[in-house]
Amino acid sequence: MSSPDRAVPRVLLVEDDRTLADLVSTLLQEESYQVRLAVDGQLGLHRGLTERFDVLIIDRGLPVLDGLDLLRALRAHGVDTPALLLTALGAVADRVEGLDSGAEDYLVKPFEVPEFLARVRALHRRHRATAASLPIGTRRLVPVTRTVVDPTGRTADVSLSERECALLALLARAPHQIFTRSQLRELIFDRADKDSTVDTYVHYLRRKLGRDTVQTVRGLGYRLGAR
Structure with missing residues (x-):
């Protein structure tokens, strides 16, 4: 039986680059996160609406439904799980657009592994603090x-x-x-x-x-x- 109060934190990773997705999944699993992968924005939206997660990691450039539209749709449906956007677009305007779309954090690729994991931990702490009720x-x-x-x-x-x-x-x-x-x-x-x-x-x-x-x-x- 499924329960929304599992001890193991769950991460939804929405990433169509399988090499990067495998790398990120391995990094997170080594940190004791359970990773659920979606390879396009539409699948990510379905899983984000129907499953419980502690952190969302969303690539901005996704097929079918791009990362910003995916995030906007999740927020419009009341999903407030903290989200980290991954993108190759690092201009200030791009960062502002990402944050205004509902992301709590924004990380430009390529990134350093320690910084990435620290940002995920910070988002997880934020979720635990707000998910008590x-x-x-x-x-x-x-x-x-x-x-x-x-x-x-x-x-x-x-x-x-x-x-x-x-x-x-x-x-x-x-x-x-x-x-x-x-x-x-x-x-x-x-x-x-x-x-x-x-x-x-x-x-x-x-x-x-x-x-x-x-x-x-x-x-x-x-x-x-x-x-």
Whole structure:
């Protein structure tokens, strides 16, 4: 079963140069990161919207969907995972454009390995500092304790199971994304589970936190509803 609170930090690497992608993946794995590779911007967008990551590393010049458009799309869908842009374009205007597109950092190729790893560590620290809780409307989910707190900081009198918490956290991390039942089964539940299992846990969340917590999008799936 998948859980959004793994101890091993996850990195989404979107890079079409396989030689560079292999090098970066090896460097990150040696630093104990789990790397998920996407070789074009469209695949990177899909994975960025449907999977949980601690750091995004995006090449600016990508096929299908370029790095800036990919990053803008992720930000527009509420994905706030810290992002590092890799590019051969080092002019001030290029850096400004990259940062204005939603990147937290910008590194020009070729780069020095120690600097690259230091920047990834800094982004990971930033993500850990901001990922302690997730907004669900006016309330916040605290995944580590499986609790929900109101705007005053008071903990709601509910107890979330591991699966309930994992499902709610996934929806909260991408609040504008519609997840199909098959996506939710793949990301949260066991593959052997049926679509009805997803429906059951949505029912559990609504019963504990209110019917508007999860919205049904008819014919498509579910998304966060308490926005």
